[in-house]
Amino acid sequence: MPRIYIETYGCQMNVSDSELMVGVLGREGYVRTDDPAEADVLLVNTCAVRAHAEQRVLGRMGELKRYKRPGDVLGVVGCMAQRLGPKLLERVPQVDLVIGPDGYRGLPELIARARQGQRAADVAFKSWEHYEDVPPVRGGAVSAFVTVQRGCDYRCTFCIVPMTRGPERSRKLTDVVREVTDLAANGTTEVTLLGQTVNSYHDGEHDFADLLRAVGGGAVPGIRRVRFTSPYPTDFTDRVLAAMAETPAVCEHVHLPAQSGSNRTLKRMLRRYTRERFLEVVAALRTAVPGIALTTDLIVGFPDETEEDFLDTISLVEQVGFDDAYTFKYSPREGTPAVRLKDHVPDTVAGERLERLIGVVRGVARRRNMALVGTTHEVLVEGRAKRGGLLQARTRTNKIALVEGPEGWIGSYRRVRFTGTTGSTFTGWPVEQELATVG
Ligand code: SF4
Numbered sequence: 001m002p003r004i005y006i007e008t009y010g011c012q013m014n015v016s017d018s019e020l021m022v023g024v025l026g027r028e029g030y031v032r033t034d035d036p037a038e039a040d041v042l043l044v045n046t047c048a049v050r051a052h053a054e055q056r057v058l059g060r061m062g063e064l065k066r067y068k069r070p071g072d073v074l075g076v077v078g079c080m081a082q083r084l085g086p087k088l089l090e091r092v093p094q095v096d097l098v099i100g101p102d103g104y105r106g107l108p109e110l111i112a113r114a115r116q117g118q119r120a121a122d123v124a125f126k127s128w129e130h131y132e133d134v135p136p137v138r139g140g141a142v143s144a145f146v147t148v149q150r151g152c153d154y155r156c157t158f159c160i161v162p163m164t165r166g167p168e169r170s171r172k173l174t175d176v177v178r179e180v181t182d183l184a185a186n187g188t189t190e191v192t193l194l195g196q197t198v199n200s201y202h203d204g205e206h207d208f209a210d211l212l213r214a215v216g217g218g219a220v221p222g223i224r225r226v227r228f229t230s231p232y233p234t235d236f237t238d239r240v241l242a243a244m245a246e247t248p249a250v251c252e253h254v255h256l257p258a259q260s261g262s263n264r265t266l267k268r269m270l271r272r273y274t275r276e277r278f279l280e281v282v283a284a285l286r287t288a289v290p291g292i293a294l295t296t297d298l299i300v301g302f303p304d305e306t307e308e309d310f311l312d313t314i315s316l317v318e319q320v321g322f323d324d325a326y327t328f329k330y331s332p333r334e335g336t337p338a339v340r341l342k343d344h345v346p347d348t349v350a351g352e353r354l355e356r357l358i359g360v361v362r363g364v365a366r367r368r369n370m371a372l373v374g375t376t377h378e379v380l381v382e383g384r385a386k387r388g389g390l391l392q393a394r395t396r397t398n399k400i401a402l403v404e405g406p407e408g409w410i411g412s413y414r415r416v417r418f419t420g421t422t423g424s425t426f427t428g429w430p431v432e433q434e435l436a437t438v439g
Contacts, residue, residue, distance in 0.1 A: 004030045005039035009057060010047025012229060013194050014078055016145040018045050019136035021104050026137050028108050036067040041111055046080035048160045050331035054080050065094040073114045075099065079164035085123040101165050102126040125166035132175055142382060142411045144188045148176050148211065149195030157270045157338040158302060158330060161196055173203045173211055180215050184222035190380055192227040199231035199240055209243035216249030225396060226250045230257055233281045234273045241288040252289050253398040257297040261316025262309035265302050268341060275316060282320050293323040293397035300357055301330040301350025303341035310353050314360050323368055325361045329354050366423035376417045376431055381409045393428065401428035
């Protein structure tokens with residue numbers, strides 16, 4: 001059987017797309033391997049959000065080259081492939097094919113052409129492409145990503161995604177429910193619905209609220225947890241908030257990208273809310289779903305960010321009390337509107353701000369997590385922890401706990417009491433017998 005090796009960088013959408021590509025090639029008889037040395041096709045699924053991620057991929061291509069035997073094919077797929085297109089073929093001679101996120105069903109054809117010595121790129125946007133007929137091949141059965149929307153219609157000035165993933169399109173609600181039903185029938189109990197602005201999902205008269213209720217409202221037997229990422233802050237309509245509150249499987253965690261706490265910066269980023277409006281959304285989420293955990297994305301060093309702007313971001317972290325945050329130094333991306341903005345913040349200043357922000361985020365998270373020590377939570381045991389012979393488990397609020405227990409607990413739900421925290425993760429003690437086992 002021919003083997004495919006895929007290395008995935010970037011967001012969960014890329015993880016989901018890699019599963020899709022294994023599905024496309026699975027129809028041609030390919031199976032996935034974790035060993036590049038035994039692969040016939042090597043793909044690197046890339047991210048274009050930051051320059052650093054692209055540099056890493058270029059370095060990695062040089063390393064993967066050594067696994068390429070005669071007849072093997074090395075390809076770059078995903079957002080960086082879309083951004084650079086045929087230029088990537090010129091720049092990296094060992095690369096045989098370049099495919100953007102809408103071109104994955106063409107993989108078998110481009111692989112065949114590459115084997116005949118024709119290097120090729122397919123970076124055309126296909127607004128009709130949902131890959132509805134391609135069943136993704138997933139790794140584990142316990143928890144699954146389900147893409148419900150592709151592309152983005154927003155135009156945040158720092159963001160390359162609209163240029164790499166094209167316009168927003170949602171899958172049909174019935175198709176998503178069918179996929180989740182199939183997953184549940186095979187033992188999956190937790191799904192994460194994926195979209196660039198997932199809460200703006202719409203299918204005819206159906207909105208994201210309908211989707212949450214359809215997937216998590218009990219109509220799909222076996223689905224116990226529904227997560228979603230990433231929402232756009234101002235797309236939380238009253239209907240969506242009500243669906244979150246009333247749908248038992250919807251977990252009490254939202255990743256709510258703020259990007260900045262400064263109105264001046266938010267405006268330059270073309271985020272469609274003010275700090276005040278963001279705080280209203282936070283309040284509405286907390287009212288609708290008491291105890292909800294909130295995490296966020298924050299950028300420092302955006303063009304013309306003053307110390308005062310930066311301090312507004314710091315104070316937003318403190319005011320909201322985020323449970324965690326992904327923090328980034330602004331990375332200019334060719335083709336985005338922000339590269340034309342003046343007054344770039346010197347790298348040393350941005351770096352120093354990033355350090356300060358990380359310190360504040362950690363401090364706030366630690367305070368919140370310390371307050372949880374001694375409390376009891378339902379966790380889904382996901383697998384072995386990287387260290388210490390423990391199991392890794394996750395609460396509905398997305399907190400990670402390391403628990404002592406047998407391998408057989410993987411995939412089951414337990415109740416654990418938090419006995420300690422590092423500030424970010426917890427140690428947990430099982431307090432009850434098994435709550436449910438994956439079928
Ligand atoms: S909402 Fe903004 S940040 Fe998110 S993917 Fe779309 S353009 Fe990028």
